[in-house]
Amino acid sequence: DSGVTQTPKHLITATGQRVTLRCSPRSGDLSVYWYQQSLDQGLQFLIQYYNGEERAKGNILERFSAQQFPDLHSELNLSSLELGDSALYFCASSVGTGASSSPLHFGNGTRLTVT
Amino acid sequence: AQSVTQLGSHVSVSEGALVLLRCNYSSSVPPYLFWYVQYPNQGLQLLLKYTTGATLVKGINGFEAEFKKSETSFHLTKPSAHMSDAAEYFCAVSDANAGNNRKLIWGLGTSLAVNP
Numbered sequence: 643d644s645g646v647t648q649t650p651k652h653l654i655t656a657t658g659q660r661v662t663l664r665c666s667p668r669s670g671d672l673s674v675y676w677y678q679q680s681l682d683q684g685l686q687f688l689i690q691y692y693n694g695e696e697r698a699k700g701n702i703l704e705r706f707s708a709q710q711f712p713d714l715h716s717e718l719n720l721s722s723l724e725l726g727d728s729a730l731y732f733c734a735s736s737v738g739t740g741a742s743s744s745p746l747h748f749g750n751g752t753r754l755t756v757t
Numbered sequence: 758a759q760s761v762t763q764l765g766s767h768v769s770v771s772e773g774a775l776v777l778l779r780c781n782y783s784s785s786v787p788p789y790l791f792w793y794v795q796y797p798n799q800g801l802q803l804l805l806k807y808t809t810g811a812t813l814v815k816g817i818n819g820f821e822a823e824f825k826k827s828e829t830s831f832h833l834t835k836p837s838a839h840m841s842d843a844a845e846y847f848c849a850v851s852d853a854n855a856g857n858n859r860k861l862i863w864g865l866g867t868s869l870a871v872n873p
Contacts, residue, residue: 644800644802646800684863684864684865684866685801685847685863685866686863687861687863732800732801734800734801745791745803745806746793746801746803746861747800747802748799748800748801748802749800750798750799750800751800
């Protein structure tokens with residue numbers, strides 16, 4: 643058990659809809675990262691938050707947004723969904739931001755299916 | 758720009774045989790290198806990492822990897838495969854100068870099957 647909790651585990655929705663994915667980081671971790679995993683593109687970094695503030699952006703679409711709340715949980719909002727958004731979305735957390743100082747702890751992911 | 762290539766998207770070994778998963782990277786700066794494992798229906802977890810110092814790194818579950826700068830490789834090995842090793846393995850590289858997880862570049866993964 644990584645200590646990172648993601649809800650829901652599965653989500654099925656229609657094109658054009660909007661969904662919210664939730665992540666609770668491991669206790670004591672200040673950084674939250676969102677990743678998208680698909681068969682054709684592998685693991686893609688979307689965005690990172692550290693202690694409530696956006697720290698880095700990766701390949702995140704404008705239709706997607708995220709935030710980290712004062713209690714450090716994070717939400718990823720996906721809007722105007724397209725079939726291609728179907729993927730496994732992972733949240734990860736770490737104590738800090740240094741790659742050498744703290745590993746990433748991953749949740750079990752949310753599987754999003756857009757029909 | 759940094760990149761990671763994992764040779765072989767699927768590897769199959771017999772139980773008790775040597776496991777060798779290949780990872781080559783491209784980086785213009787000193788890299789930090791990582792191997793993560795993903796078991797079915799789970800998130801990724803860190804197997805081992807190389808940052809500085811000894812080039813042979815030991816990780817969990819009997820895995821180890823060796824950083825070879827001249828070959829730009831960070832291959833993952835285990836002397837004797839166990840059925841429980843069946844999983845997806847990901848190699849990743851980070852810019853050591855930046856030192857930030859957010860700059861992790863991931864390989865596409867290698868699926869390891871272990872046959873009885």
